[in-house]
Amino acid sequence: MPTKLSRRDFVRLCAGSAAAISMTGFLAPYMSEAVAAGAPPVIWIQGASCTGCSISLLNTVHPDIKKVLTEVISLRYHPNIMAAAGDLAMQEMFKVAEENKGNFFLVVEGAVPTGADGLYCTVGEEDGHHITFEKLVTTIGKKSKAILSFGTCSAFGGIPATPPNPTNCKAVDQVVKDVPVINVPGCPPHPDWMVGTIAHVLLYGIPEMDTFGRPKMFFSNIIHDNCERRQYFDNGIFAKTFGEPGCMLELGCKGPIAHCDASTRLFNGGVNWCVKSGGVCIGCTEPQFPAWPMYERMAEMPVGPATTVTVDQVGIVLGGLAVAGIGGHLVGNIATGRIGSKKEDVEKEGDS
Amino acid sequence: MVKQMEERHSVWIRFCHWVNMISITLLILTGYYIHAPHTFRLFSNMDTPRTLHFAMAYLLCFGVLIRVYYAIVAKDTKNIVFSVKEDTPKFPSMIKYYLFMADSHPYYGKYNPGQKMMYTGWLVMVLIQIITGFILYKPNMFMALGGFLGGYMAVRLIHYIVTWLFVLSVLAHVYLDISEGVPVLKSMFTGKIPADFDHGTHEEEIETDTGVGA
Incomplete structure (x- = not known):
C-alpha cells in the first residue's frame, strides 16, 4: 500500500496527538491516497444504538466530515447519511459485500438483539421478508475482513445489554465468532478513535489491541492518570458537590478505572471533555459500562429482593455485633473468674 | 521464683507476625482514607497514604x-x-468453653479450631487482597484478570469487603488472645510462655478428673 507514513509514526501520532494537532487532518492525505489506490470499502450498519456514534463521527472537523466520507474513507453504506434508501440501498450493501468478499471492513454501531430470534431489531427487507440485525451482522460480518465495533453497545453490549436486558442484546464479538473484531468503545467514541482505527486497518491492518479488543493507541491510558484535576486528588482536595473545585472521586468519578485518552484528546474538536465540563467520568469505555452507579463512589450490595445496602452499613452492623459479643464475653469472663483472680490450684499440663 | 518458661513462638513466627500486623494495620488505615478521603480525614493529602499503601x-x-x-x-x-x-468435630467443646457452658476445654494443640480457621481464612483473605489490590494498582497489566473477576468495579467491591472482614476478625483476634491471659500476648514478643500455662485439659484427664466426655 503506497504510504510514506510508517506504522510506528502513525501509532505515535494517534497515541500522542493532543488537542493542538488535528489527527484526522494529518491523516487525510495518506488515507485518500490509500483509498485512491484501491483500499477496502467500508460498510456501516446500525443495530440497537442511539446513533450517537454516527453523530460523533460527524464531529470530525479537520477536515470536515464531507471530505472524510467522500474522499478519505470509501464508505459505501451508512443508514443515516446516505441519500439512497429502501431496497436500492440494501441491494447496494449486499452487492458491495459480495463483490469485496473478505476484503471490506464492516463497522457495527449498536448492540445485537438476539431475543425473539432478533425480531427486536429489523433493519430492512429482502425478498419481502424482514432482515433482523442479528442475521445481517452474521451474514455480512462473516464476509468482512474485520469488524470494527464502534461504540460501547457493539463492543461490549453497553446500555442495551445492561440488566434486565429484555431484548437479550449482545456484543458483536459474542455473535460473530470467526472474524477479527476491533472494539472502539465509548459513549460516544471520539471521532479520532473511529477515523484513526479505520485509518489503521486501511493502511496497516489490524492494530495492536488490549485484552478487551481495544486499540492500544487510544485506550492504553487511565483517565485518572492524565486528569486535569489530578493535582486535587494528590493533594487530598475533594469536591462534595458538583461545581466545586476538587477531585470528583467521592461524587462517583470512574476515572481511576476508565481506559481512554479523552482527557488529553478532548471532544468537540479539542474544546472540552467530561471532567472539564464539570461532570464525572462515567467510565464509558469499560466493558461493564453502564452497569454501575454513575454518581456513587461504590456500588451497593444486593442483599435481597429490591433491597440494597452499602458495604459500610454491613460492616458497621457486624462491627457493632462483634463489639457487643466481645463486651458480653468480657463480662462473662470476669463473672466466671477467668479474668482477674487466677485459679492457682488448677494444675494442668500445657505443652506446645 | 523464676518461672519455668517454654518455647511457644519461634523468632520467625514473631517476626512475621509483627511485620504483617504493621503492614495490615497501615493498609487498612491508608486504604480507608483512599476509599473515603472526605469522611476519614487521617491524612492531609493523597500522596502519603497511597505511597504507604x-x-x-x-x-x-x-x-x-x-x-x-x-x-x-x-x-x-x-x-x-x-x-x-x-x-470440625472439636468445635462444640470450644464453643461451650467460650459460652461459659464448660469451665475448661480439651487440649487442641497449639491453636484451637477457631484460631486455625481464622488463620487459614486470613491466608485466603490476604491472597484475595493481594490479587485484587494488584489489579487495581496496575490496571493495564492485569486487565484480563480484572475482566475475569467482573471488572474493576467488582474488584474494588471485593477488595473493600475483604478489608471489612479483616477489621472484624482482627478485632476478635485481639480480644480473644488478650482475654486468654497476658502471657499469651507476652509470648508473641518474647516467644516464651510459662510452662504451667493452661492450654486445655488432656482427654485422659477430662475422663478421670471431671468426667466430661470429649
Whole structure:
C-alpha cells in the first residue's frame, strides 16, 4: 500500500496527538491516497444504538466530515447519511459485500438483539421478508475482513445489554465468532478513535489491541492518570458537590478505572471533555459500562429482593455485633473468674 | 521464683507476625482514607497514604511469603492450617468453653479450631487482597484478570469487603488472645510462655478428673 507514513509514526501520532494537532487532518492525505489506490470499502450498519456514534463521527472537523466520507474513507453504506434508501440501498450493501468478499471492513454501531430470534431489531427487507440485525451482522460480518465495533453497545453490549436486558442484546464479538473484531468503545467514541482505527486497518491492518479488543493507541491510558484535576486528588482536595473545585472521586468519578485518552484528546474538536465540563467520568469505555452507579463512589450490595445496602452499613452492623459479643464475653469472663483472680490450684499440663 | 518458661513462638513466627500486623494495620488505615478521603480525614493529602499503601502492600506480600515458607519448612502447617475433617468435630467443646457452658476445654494443640480457621481464612483473605489490590494498582497489566473477576468495579467491591472482614476478625483476634491471659500476648514478643500455662485439659484427664466426655 503506497504510504510514506510508517506504522510506528502513525501509532505515535494517534497515541500522542493532543488537542493542538488535528489527527484526522494529518491523516487525510495518506488515507485518500490509500483509498485512491484501491483500499477496502467500508460498510456501516446500525443495530440497537442511539446513533450517537454516527453523530460523533460527524464531529470530525479537520477536515470536515464531507471530505472524510467522500474522499478519505470509501464508505459505501451508512443508514443515516446516505441519500439512497429502501431496497436500492440494501441491494447496494449486499452487492458491495459480495463483490469485496473478505476484503471490506464492516463497522457495527449498536448492540445485537438476539431475543425473539432478533425480531427486536429489523433493519430492512429482502425478498419481502424482514432482515433482523442479528442475521445481517452474521451474514455480512462473516464476509468482512474485520469488524470494527464502534461504540460501547457493539463492543461490549453497553446500555442495551445492561440488566434486565429484555431484548437479550449482545456484543458483536459474542455473535460473530470467526472474524477479527476491533472494539472502539465509548459513549460516544471520539471521532479520532473511529477515523484513526479505520485509518489503521486501511493502511496497516489490524492494530495492536488490549485484552478487551481495544486499540492500544487510544485506550492504553487511565483517565485518572492524565486528569486535569489530578493535582486535587494528590493533594487530598475533594469536591462534595458538583461545581466545586476538587477531585470528583467521592461524587462517583470512574476515572481511576476508565481506559481512554479523552482527557488529553478532548471532544468537540479539542474544546472540552467530561471532567472539564464539570461532570464525572462515567467510565464509558469499560466493558461493564453502564452497569454501575454513575454518581456513587461504590456500588451497593444486593442483599435481597429490591433491597440494597452499602458495604459500610454491613460492616458497621457486624462491627457493632462483634463489639457487643466481645463486651458480653468480657463480662462473662470476669463473672466466671477467668479474668482477674487466677485459679492457682488448677494444675494442668500445657505443652506446645 | 523464676518461672519455668517454654518455647511457644519461634523468632520467625514473631517476626512475621509483627511485620504483617504493621503492614495490615497501615493498609487498612491508608486504604480507608483512599476509599473515603472526605469522611476519614487521617491524612492531609493523597500522596502519603497511597505511597504507604503500595509500600505496605509489598511488605505484606513478602511477610506472607516468608510466613507460608516458614510454615511449610518448619512443619508449622499442622498447627495453623484448618482441616475440615479433623478440626470440625472439636468445635462444640470450644464453643461451650467460650459460652461459659464448660469451665475448661480439651487440649487442641497449639491453636484451637477457631484460631486455625481464622488463620487459614486470613491466608485466603490476604491472597484475595493481594490479587485484587494488584489489579487495581496496575490496571493495564492485569486487565484480563480484572475482566475475569467482573471488572474493576467488582474488584474494588471485593477488595473493600475483604478489608471489612479483616477489621472484624482482627478485632476478635485481639480480644480473644488478650482475654486468654497476658502471657499469651507476652509470648508473641518474647516467644516464651510459662510452662504451667493452661492450654486445655488432656482427654485422659477430662475422663478421670471431671468426667466430661470429649
